[in-house]
């Protein structure tokens with residue numbers, strides 16, 4: 001494809017970048033745009049960003065997959081600040097997109113315009129899960145380097161045909177030596193070429209520890225892998241088998257409690273032999289392991305996984321008793337205690353497990369009984385609590401009702417008292433009226449007596465007095481008349 005120039009986008013390329021950045025940009029539309037003749041998958045916008053970088057920055061995994069399938073260059077480095085798609089992926093905070101970029105061959109050593117790698121950028125913006133994803137990812141290019149002769153070498157240190165199987169081993173997430181040995185059994189070419197493979201791993205440990213950007217997580221892991229390959233090879237030479245003896249010996253538990261002592265010692269030894277004692281991770285791991293007695297928890301494997309992968313991977317309870325693979329759903333039918341990812345793992349563990357299965361079954365039964373008892377106790381306690389709550393509620397209800405009735409009664413009492421008061425008042429008034437009436441009638445009697453007395457003084461009325469009376473009547477008639485005229 002012709003070299004791209006920044007900012008020279010065709011109409012459809014403009015549309016493509018726009019659609020990638022849209023929140024609801026349709027996948028199909030983008031798919032169709034990529035088929036257009038004037039669309040180059042690695043076209044550069046005015047800041048030198050490719051469509052893949054835009055998609056990575058947006059954390060759009062499906063679009064990234066689509067663009068990579070169309071041949072997008074994961075290491076395009078024309079951005080104004082030399083940001084790569086991997087850097088944009090870490091900025092988005094998407095661990096999935098970060099992993100996708102790594103799987104697509106993103107170079108983790110590339111730096112931006114201020115000399116920061118993607119890991120440093122991710123750490124700087126607090127995307128620690130992305131940092132962990134990069135630190136735990138081993139790039140294919142780092143292995144391919146060893147397939148090319150260097151200096152006076154006639155051939156590379158690593159046969160090219162070993163790259164895929166070795167890459168699979170070094171990118172293993174499950175660090176249980178049984179699982180890793182099973183992988184080696186399925187890729188015996190790594191065991192047959194163990195000298196070359198282990199040597200390359202040693203060189204990679206050195207590279208990771210001496211690089212400007214030290215990665216002791218990767219270094220410890222690679223050193224651990226090299227140790228297992230060397231030991232597996234020794235066993236293979238001894239027994240002339242496909243590592244069956246070696247794997248069984250790792251799974252076998254000690255007599256007293258079935259604890260896989262050989263595995264524990266192997267991991268402890270591998271860590272003690274790590275050549276870079278100044279590594280902080282190593283110091284932490286060794287300190288933790290040496291404070292635990294062999295057979296106690298946490299095991300060396302748990303400590304190693306915790307140190308390398310982070311806490312959340314360490315103590316899953318759905319892991320295979322034999323190989324630590326996740327989602328182990330097959331349980332031993334007798335004890336229902338030991339759990340396995342496959343029948344193979346169960347068979348492998350049987351020689352140890354059979355000594356303890358009966359005991360474990362008893363323990364399981366005890367635990368089960370205890371569990372049922374605890375459940376019953378809990379149920380009883382819950383019921384007790386419920387009853388207590390009911391009582392409380394009833395009491396509350398009764399108290400409320402009582403209060404209401406009391407209030408009602410008090411209201412009625414006040415009403416009755418009011419009525420009594422009123423009645424009393426009325427009675428009082430009536431009594432007063434009666435008194436007044438009595439007084440009046442008494443006075444009336446007195447008055448009539450007086451009138452009688454007065455009248456008796458003027459026993460014979462004279463003419464004048466009648467005339468006066470006539471006059472009086474006359475004048476009152478006149479007053480009546482005048483008031484009538486006034487009112488009209």
Ligand SMILES: [Zn+2]
Pocket residue numbers: 320321322323324325340341342345
């Ligand atoms: Zn398993």
Ligand SMILES: [Zn+2]
Pocket residue numbers: 332333334335336337338353357358360
């Ligand atoms: Zn069992």
